[in-house]
Amino acid sequence: xxxxxxxxxxxxxxxxxxxxxxxxxxxxxxxxxxxxxxxxxxxxxxxxxxxxxxxxxxxxxxxxxxxxxxxxxxxxxxxxxxxxxxxxxxxxxxxxxxxxxxxxxxxxxxxxxxxxxxxxxxxxxxxxxxxxxxxxxxxxxxxxxxxxxxxxxxxxxxxxxxxxxxxxxxxxxxxxxxxxxxxxxxxxxxxxxxxxxxxxxxxxxxxxxxxxxxxxxxxxxxxxxxxxxxxxxxxxxxxxxxxxxxxxxxxxxxxxxxxxxxxxxxxxx
Amino acid sequence: xxxxxxxxxxxxxxxxxxxxxxxxxxxxxxxxxxxxxxxxxxxxxxxxxxxxxxxxxxxxxxxxxxxxxxxxxxxxxxxxxxxxxxxxxxxxxxxxxxxxxxxxxxxxxxxxxxxxxxxxxxxxxxxxxxxxxxxxxxxxxxxxxxxxxxxxxxxxxxxxxxxxxxxxxxxxxxxxxxxxxxxxxxxxxxxxxxxxxxxxxxxxxxxxxxxxxxxxxxxxxxxxxxxxxxxxxxxxxxxxxxxxxxxxxxxxxxxxxxxxxxxxxxxxxxxxxxxxxxxxxxxxxxxxxxxx
Numbered sequence: 433x434x435x436x437x438x439x440x441x442x443x444x445x446x447x448x449x450x451x452x453x454x455x456x457x458x459x460x461x462x463x464x465x466x467x468x469x470x471x472x473x474x475x476x477x478x479x480x481x482x483x484x485x486x487x488x489x490x491x492x493x494x495x496x497x498x499x500x501x502x503x504x505x506x507x508x509x510x511x512x513x514x515x516x517x518x519x520x521x522x523x524x525x526x527x528x529x530x531x532x533x534x535x536x537x538x539x540x541x542x543x544x545x546x547x548x549x550x551x552x553x554x555x556x557x558x559x560x561x562x563x564x565x566x567x568x569x570x571x572x573x574x575x576x577x578x579x580x581x582x583x584x585x586x587x588x589x590x591x592x593x594x595x596x597x598x599x600x601x602x603x604x605x606x607x608x609x610x611x612x613x614x615x616x617x618x619x620x621x622x623x624x625x626x627x628x629x630x631x632x633x634x635x636x637x638x639x640x641x642x643x644x645x646x647x648x649x650x651x652x653x654x655x656x657x658x659x660x661x662x663x664x665x666x667x668x669x670x671x672x673x674x675x676x677x678x679x680x681x682x683x684x685x686x687x688x689x690x691x692x693x694x695x696x697x698x699x700x701x
Numbered sequence: 702x703x704x705x706x707x708x709x710x711x712x713x714x715x716x717x718x719x720x721x722x723x724x725x726x727x728x729x730x731x732x733x734x735x736x737x738x739x740x741x742x743x744x745x746x747x748x749x750x751x752x753x754x755x756x757x758x759x760x761x762x763x764x765x766x767x768x769x770x771x772x773x774x775x776x777x778x779x780x781x782x783x784x785x786x787x788x789x790x791x792x793x794x795x796x797x798x799x800x801x802x803x804x805x806x807x808x809x810x811x812x813x814x815x816x817x818x819x820x821x822x823x824x825x826x827x828x829x830x831x832x833x834x835x836x837x838x839x840x841x842x843x844x845x846x847x848x849x850x851x852x853x854x855x856x857x858x859x860x861x862x863x864x865x866x867x868x869x870x871x872x873x874x875x876x877x878x879x880x881x882x883x884x885x886x887x888x889x890x891x892x893x894x895x896x897x898x899x900x901x902x903x904x905x906x907x908x909x910x911x912x913x914x915x916x917x918x919x920x921x922x923x924x925x926x927x928x929x930x931x932x933x934x935x936x937x938x939x940x941x942x943x944x945x946x947x948x949x950x951x952x953x954x955x956x957x958x959x960x961x962x963x964x965x966x967x968x969x970x971x972x973x974x975x976x977x978x979x980x981x982x983x984x985x986x987x988x989x990x991x992x993x
Contacts, residue, residue, distance in 0.1 A: 504882055527884040535882070542879040544872055555872060558865075559884035603883070 456515075457482040457611055457642040458503070458534075463512035465495075465502050472498040474666035475512065480611070481659060482517075485633070485643040487674060489650035490663035496646040497539065499663070500615050503644070504536040505529045516611065530559055533610035537600045540619045545589025552588045552599050553580050556606030569606050576635065577602040594625035601632050612636055614645040618652060630656050654678040703836035708958040710839065712951030714847040715912070720946035721850040722905035722923075723930040724857060724939050725898035731874040731937030732894045735785055735797040739805040741924030743899055746808050747773055747906025748915055749816055751823055762825045762907050763849070769903040777899025780804055781892045805920060812917035820914040828911045846908035853904055854943065857897075861939075870894055874937060929973045935986025945984060949973075 456479035466472040472495045480486045488496050501507035502514060505526040514521045521529055535556075543552050553573060557566040574581045579598050583591060588599055597617060604612060617633060618626040626649070633656060637643050647653025654660045660677030662670040670683055677683055726740045737743075747769055754765040784804060788796045822828075827841035861867040872880035873890045881887050909915065909923070930949055934941025949969055957965040976984060 506878070506881055525886070526881045527886065530882075530884045538878050538882055542876055542882075544875040544879065546875055547871065551868075555868060555883050558869070558872075 455482045456480060457484075457517060458644060459513075459515045460499070461513045461515070463499070463502060463509045463514060465498055465507055465509040465512075467498075467507070471510065472666050473502070473509070476663070476666070476668055477512075478661050478668050478671050480642060480644050482642055483640065484658040485637050485645065485656060485674075486659040486661060487650075487653040487657035488644070488646045488661045488663055489653060489677070490669070492648075493665075494663040495666045496663055497615060500536060500613055500644075500646055503529075503534065503613055527559055530607055533607070534613065535604040535607050535609035535611070536613040537604050537615065537617070539615040541593075541596065543588035543591070543596045543599050543603075545587065547588055548585050549580055549588050549591070549599055550584040553577075553602045553606060556603035560607070566606070569608065573602045573605050576605075577632075592625070593621055594628055597621070597625075597629045598632055601629075601636065605636070609641060611642045611644065614643065616646055616648055618647065618649050626652065651678065704958050705955065706835045707837040707839075708954040709951055710834070711843065712954035713947055714839075714843040715954070716947030716950035717847040717850040717854075718905055718908045719926065719930060719950055720943040721853055721901050722909075723927050723934070723942040723946050724854060725901040725905075726927050727931040727934065727937055727939055727942045728857075728870075728874075729895055729898040730931065731939075732870060733785070733891045734794045735788075735895070736794060736801070736928075737895075737898065738798055738801040738924055739780070739808065739920075740801075740899075740902060740927055741922070742805040742808045742812075742917075742920035743773065743776075743902040744906040744909055744923055745915055745917060745920040746776075746812060747903045748823065748910030749812055749906075749917075750903070751907040751910055752816075752821055755823060755825075762823055762911060763845070766849075766904055766907060769907065770900050773903040774896045774900035777896035778892055780899070781895035785895065786888065786891070805924075809917045809920065816917065818916050818918070820916045821910075822914045823907065823910040825911065840912075842908070842911045846912065849904055849908065853901060857901070857939075860897075866890075866893070926969065929970060933973050933976055933983055935983030938983070938985040941983060941985030 458480040460476050460478055463473050463476040464471050472493075476495070476499060488499065490496055498507065502509050503521065505521065505524050505528070509522055512522075516529075516532060516534055519532070521532070521534070524532075544555065547555065550570075554566065554570060557569060560566050560569075577598055579591075579595050580602050583595065588596060591599065614633065617629055621629060630652070633643060633645070643657075645653060645657070654674045654677055657674035660670075660672055660674045661668060662677060662683055670677055670680060672680070722740065722744055726737055729735050729737050729740075750769045750772060751762050751765050754760040754768060755762060760768075780801075784800050785797065788800065825842070827845055829840070831838040831840045833839075859867075861870060869880065869885040869890050872883065872885050873887050873894075877887055880890075913919070926949075930945045931942050933949065934943070934945035949972065952972055953965045953969050956968045980986075
């Protein structure tokens with residue numbers, strides 16, 4: 433594995449990452465953030481390797497969604513830094529962050545229910561002024577996501593949960609993002625639909641995109657991922673490969689229901 | 702029978718104007734979760750602005766709208782910027798009732814000091830002249846007012862469904878977080894939506910002032926009706942507001958003719974309660990219409 437020194441910057445946060453392989457797509461450095469009077473994140477530091485799938489797991493209230501809100505610019509950290517390919521995202525608006533190729537799919541039912549499927553996907557290119565480019569991207573996405581063509585004129589709210597997720601993914605791809613941030617992509621889905629959704633996540637990854645996802649279903653999320661991060665009470669408890677985190681005895685007992693899948697168990701679900 | 706036809710037509714024409722005023726109210730709620738209690742007083746303010754332009758400059762009431770619509774739009778933007786955007790998200794809806802009520806009291810006070818508390822009414826040839834239809838006389842202002850309201854609602858729909866700004870409004874209305882995450886500046890959209898929602902009161906106020914005598918207190922009866930209409934139609938649903946406005950005004954006018962004007966107001970609110978008992982989200986409302 434290449435040494436940590438290849439990573440832009442050598443903050444304690446980065447060196448704290450025991451794996452330190454490859455260039456970081458996204459780096460969290462001592463991020464403190466919260467709502468109202470309290471801090472939800474209490475100094476979070478880790479890095480998201482370029483070209484990987486990084487899954488953040490942790491119990492309810494650990495700060496997973498708060499972390500993603502900071503990445504997308506919806507919530508400004510009180511301290512610390514978040515860098516994407518070396519450039520700080522702190523203080524940028526959500527629109528400016530989108531323009532840098534960081535796109536987030538929010539948690540559960542984030543389609544615009546009264547718009548058609550086509551309108552929903554098109555709206556992903558809201559910040560792209562060139563309409564020809566929007567149409568070109570839309571066409572490419574329709575080829576990868578048949579549901580966008582098959583249900584083009586249906587109200588997005590009338591689709592099943594799994595189909596809505598796919599529409600959300602298709603929408604986020606309209607900006608051809610380098611980093612896709614997914615908040616609980618399998619929430620509320622049955623195992624079969626979840627496999628379909630995770631297959632779509634893998635496809636996005638195979639297209640060369642870096643994926644950062646937060647998953648309540650820790651086992652499924654970590655099996656899908658190249659890297660894993662455990663958040664606990666607003667702090668990073670463990671960083672490792674997806675499998676290392678999945679097989680860690682303490683973490684398994686605490687967050688994964690105790691019964692960790694044997695090594696080599698493939699597939700999501 | 703002619704009286705009944707008359708009541709139905711009267712209800713439809715007046716309902717169109719109420720629909721315009723209610724569309725502004727429900728749009729503001731849909732996008733911002735703000736209940737603008739000041740909407741009624743803003744209608745009265747618009748009526749007084751038309752009155753002022755007509756008395757002072759001899760401006761025709763419809764021509765005066767070229768002044769009052771932008772003025773009301775800017776006032777809406779100012780109110781949003783000064784008072785609404787400072788509300789914290791957790792208690793925004795509840796606090797908005799208090800804040801906009803305070804705005805209503807301020808505007809009412811300014812109107813009372815400026816214009817006095819005596820009732821006035823707007824004048825134009827179309828206010829006093831009528832034409833015969835199905836055996837009854839209909840003042841031109843009702844038809845002109847309805848056509849104006851219909852035209853402005855059409856403009857509102859074109860803005861909402863055919864423009865980039867409209868798409869950002871609809872996105873914010875349906876899922877605020879997702880709207881932010883596709884790059885919509887929700888704060889700016891909220892400000893402009895509030896301005897737009899208030900701007901429609903310019904036309905509503907002019908027609909209201911031409912068809913009713915009004916004083917600075919007239920806004921309270923109006924807001925109770927407008928709230929009933931948007932709740933009946935389903936909060937946040939513009940189409941619902943249109944249908945509910947016309948339905949309510951027709952019912953009210955028909956009751957006034959076949960029963961008694963005393964009961965028409967009561968029926969207005971009884972109809973609201975009856976519908977909500979059967980369908981708590983209103984006629985066109987959706988349960989949990991918008992995720993945050």
